[in-house]
Amino acid sequence: MTLQPKQVTVPDALEMEEAYFMALLAKKRTVIKTLLMDQKLMRGIGNSYADEILYRAKVSPFSFANRIPPKVALKLFHSIAKVLNKAIKDIAEANGDELTGELKDFMQVHGAKLKETAKGEPIKSDKIDGRTSYYTAIQELFN
Structure with a gap:
């Protein structure tokens, strides 16, 4: 913690402009x-x-960013806001003024206890940069 933190120069995911993300x-x-x-x-x-x-x-978590077609990249950009805003809403509704419970209760695919999605798709897991990633076969790989 510092009294004079460096100014943040990168956007918050919910405030990021489409052009920045696409570039x-x-x-x-x-x-x-x-x-x-x-x-x-x-x-x-x-x-x-x-x-x-x-x-x-x-989109597969193993896809290379620069290989994702513009139309799919745009869908990915919109997914950021939809997923994060839904999470904020769900967590606020479940917790009110006091934060309790497991914050991952609202996850569709991420979680060791989840074996399949609500649509019945089997969930796979693998490591990416040392972190466990959860995904399904329907997520397209761009490489």
């Missing part, structure tokens, strides 16, 4: 899940929500 993906040959969690590129997405965002957009 970021186009120039980075990084695994998309790693890119989404990189707090030096955008703030506010952790491991759990990266899985949820990628599942909603139907």
